[in-house]
Amino acid sequence: MFDYQMHSRILVWMETAAEELRRSHQRDLKIEEKKNAADLVTEMDKATETFFVQKIREHYPEHQIIGEEGINDDPVTDVSGTVWVIDPIDGTLNFVKQKKNFGIMLAIFEDGLPKAGYIYDVMNHDLYYGIVGVGVFRNHQILEPFKIQAISEALIVGNIGMFATNRGNSLALLTQSLGARAYGAAALEIISVLKGEAAVYYSCGLQPWDFAAGWALCEALGFKATTPDNQTLNLLKRCPVVFGNPLVHAEALQLLKETKEIGEINENS
Amino acid sequence: MFDYQMHSRILVWMETAAEELRRSHQRDLKIEEKKNAADLVTEMDKATETFFVQKIREHYPEHQIIGEEGINDDPVTDVSGTVWVIDPIDGTLNFVKQKKNFGIMLAIFEDGLPKAGYIYDVMNHDLYYGIVGVGVFRNHQILEPFKIQAISEALIVGNIGMFATNRGNSLALLTQSLGARAYGAAALEIISVLKGEAAVYYSCGLQPWDFAAGWALCEALGFKATTPDNQTLNLLKRCPVVFGNPLVHAEALQLLKETKEIGEINENS
Numbered sequence: 001m002f003d004y005q006m007h008s009r010i011l012v013w014m015e016t017a018a019e020e021l022r023r024s025h026q027r028d029l030k031i032e033e034k035k036n037a038a039d040l041v042t043e044m045d046k047a048t049e050t051f052f053v054q055k056i057r058e059h060y061p062e063h064q065i066i067g068e069e070g071i072n073d074d075p076v077t078d079v080s081g082t083v084w085v086i087d088p089i090d091g092t093l094n095f096v097k098q099k100k101n102f103g104i105m106l107a108i109f110e111d112g113l114p115k116a117g118y119i120y121d122v123m124n125h126d127l128y129y130g131i132v133g134v135g136v137f138r139n140h141q142i143l144e145p146f147k148i149q150a151i152s153e154a155l156i157v158g159n160i161g162m163f164a165t166n167r168g169n170s171l172a173l174l175t176q177s178l179g180a181r182a183y184g185a186a187a188l189e190i191i192s193v194l195k196g197e198a199a200v201y202y203s204c205g206l207q208p209w210d211f212a213a214g215w216a217l218c219e220a221l222g223f224k225a226t227t228p229d230n231q232t233l234n235l236l237k238r239c240p241v242v243f244g245n246p247l248v249h250a251e252a253l254q255l256l257k258e259t260k261e262i263g264e265i266n267e268n269s
Numbered sequence: 270m271f272d273y274q275m276h277s278r279i280l281v282w283m284e285t286a287a288e289e290l291r292r293s294h295q296r297d298l299k300i301e302e303k304k305n306a307a308d309l310v311t312e313m314d315k316a317t318e319t320f321f322v323q324k325i326r327e328h329y330p331e332h333q334i335i336g337e338e339g340i341n342d343d344p345v346t347d348v349s350g351t352v353w354v355i356d357p358i359d360g361t362l363n364f365v366k367q368k369k370n371f372g373i374m375l376a377i378f379e380d381g382l383p384k385a386g387y388i389y390d391v392m393n394h395d396l397y398y399g400i401v402g403v404g405v406f407r408n409h410q411i412l413e414p415f416k417i418q419a420i421s422e423a424l425i426v427g428n429i430g431m432f433a434t435n436r437g438n439s440l441a442l443l444t445q446s447l448g449a450r451a452y453g454a455a456a457l458e459i460i461s462v463l464k465g466e467a468a469v470y471y472s473c474g475l476q477p478w479d480f481a482a483g484w485a486l487c488e489a490l491g492f493k494a495t496t497p498d499n500q501t502l503n504l505l506k507r508c509p510v511v512f513g514n515p516l517v518h519a520e521a522l523q524l525l526k527e528t529k530e531i532g533e534i535n536e537n538s
Contacts, residue, residue, distance in 0.1 A: 037421070037422070037447060038447040038448050093424070093447060093448065094424075094450075097423065097424050097447070097466055097467075098424075098461070098466040099466075100466075101450075152306070153306070154366065155362070155366055155367075155453070159448075160429055160432050160443065160448070160449045160450075160451060161443075161448065163429050163432065163433040164432040164433055164435075164440060164443060166433075171433060174429065174430075174433060178306060178307040178362060178366070179307050179362065179428075179429070179430065179453060180429045180451065181363075181370075181429075181451055181452060181453050182429060182449065182450055182451045183450060183452070184424070184448060184450050192367070197366055197367040197368075197369075198366075
């Protein structure tokens with residue numbers, strides 16, 4: 001039985017965190033580089049994750065927490081019990097350079113399996129959540145799964161660096177599709193798959209905080225979320241991921257397996 | 270002296286057309302393929318262009334009109350006098366598949382030179398216009414040009430097919446930047462350059478209706494809009510285009526000229 005009290009708390013925390021992020025655009029932010037100039041962390045990434053960690057510690061001290069910024073200093077080494085996974089700002093580069101096109105992602109797992117996922121498209125005031133066994137909601141309204149029948153009749157989403165180097169045989173997907181879109185935030189790209197704006201989301205390597213909420217939302221919508229080898233995702237490590245409805249997910253896995261000559265790439269791609 | 274009566278009329282026509290496009294999402298649309306399955310035209314592309322052509326004919330019968338859908342049956346072979354350039358729906362594939370991320374673009378030229386440009390981000394209710402010699406406005410508020418100093422500190426925008434095939438040496442730009450974003454509509458990508466969310470918009474081949482409004486808006490903002498060879502754009506033919514502020518535009522032209530080994534492509538690109 002899903003814990004609706006916990007769910008209600010999460011909704012309030014997400015709203016509070018989103019409002020703080022919107023307000024932070026009014027002032028100059030402290031920004032640091034992580035691995036390189038394109039991999040940024042701001043004071044708001046840290047403050048947002050700290051906020052969630054404190055709330056979880058207060059109400060659910062026995063739960064485990066995985067967060068992008070590592071605010072929780074109790075590393076998770078097994079996924080038994082309840083595990084929270086937090087990405088305080090997905091798309092930090094967009095947050096800094098565009099002041100839009102970023103998301104908050106949060107997910108709840110029980111013994112390694114997804115129970116609920118939350119993605120907040122902050123600047124559009126769009127909150128998506130999925131409860132496994134119940135459904136997916138956009139701003140509390142049920143989202144009907146839109147059944148795309150084939151990749152050839154649809155757009156796909158992923159990042160440009162991946163396509164530019166054909167990483168993970170990604171051009172096999174691109175050439176089969178009507179074209180790709182790249183928003184610079186997994187959060188927004190996953191939303192576009194849930195809404196049926198794109199058939200498939202593909203990435204060659206995502207951290208658990210990047211895929212956990214999407215995995216739970218896919219599960220709740222009856223979509224598939226696996227590695228390209230059709231393996232179950234693993235909360236404890238970086239994984240390549242394919243998200244989509246069962247039909248296009250199967251088609252994507254097949255396409256990614258085939259290494260053939262890449263066809264012509266449409267100019268509108 | 271700019272014709273503000275004409276400008277006011279255009280604002281009303283853009284609002285009317287945008288409202289019709291939003292309303293059209295409520296019903297099934299007739300959709301046809303042009304060159305291929307990714308190159309669509311809907312009844313709304315045609316209806317919107319027809320609407321503008323009729324209005325222009327009514328008020329300015331002596332003006333020339335270039336439109337994507339060729340509704341005006343009087344082909345333009347020289348650019349003397351006043352020429353209107355219309356893209357009734359830029360991003361038709363998004364319009365069909367996403368019901369968002371598309372724009373209306375319109376521009377006014379005098380003897381081949383831009384006088385005013387209009388881009389309507391329809392679903393976000395954001396109307397941008399630029400009057401050469403006056404400035405650029407977003408929903409009637411002046412837009413201050415945001416001076417990006419170098420491509421290395423910024424995002425760029427363009428289409429994924431171009432980067433995936435390194436068309437026009439585009440990877441030289443991508444690797445120098447913090448990453449690229451691709452929205453599937455020149456209209457939205459040009460807006461992101463005007464707003465300073467991205468440094469440079471690059472395309473290896475745009476039709477006049479795809480670049481005319483962006484050219485006029487760049488001119489009005491003090492930005493540069495040329496071919497990669499620094500040639501003036503030509504309303505009568507397909508051109509490769511580079512848009513950006515003078516600093517990053519010059520840097521982009523230099524980068525696109527150099528054919529060197531492509532550096533590492535960042536995973537966040």
